[in-house]
Amino acid sequence: MESYQLLQTIYEISKHDPKPETYPCKPRELILRLMQEWSLIQQLLTELEKEKLISTVQQDTLVIRITKEGILKIAELQSVLRKT
Numbered sequence: 756m757e758s759y760q761l762l763q764t765i766y767e768i769s770k771h772d773p774k775p776e777t778y779p780c781k782p783r784e785l786i787l788r789l790m791q792e793w794s795l796i797q798q799l800l801t802e803l804e805k806e807k808l809i810s811t812v813q814q815d816t817l818v819i820r821i822t823k824e825g826i827l828k829i830a831e832l833q834s835v836l837r838k839t
Contacts, residue, residue: 776826781817806824
């Protein structure tokens with residue numbers, strides 16, 4: 756479930772972009788919002804990438820992007836939470 760909290764954070768960072776799946780989220784943005792150790796965040800990013808909910812690419816720094824599947828997963832989770 757922690758990985759989905761990270762996915763939610765990535766979504767919150769990128770959702771105001773016209774194309775959220777192209778927004779280049781940086782590690783610093785995640786560290787500042789989550790206040791967790793980078794090693795834990797990296798582990799969770801790996802889990803999300805295996806599920807194809809995010810993509811990562813190493814540029815000058817690591818760039819994290821939410822995928823369309825990730826956006827759909829967030830919408831699904833929000834829908835479930837509203838029903839409870």
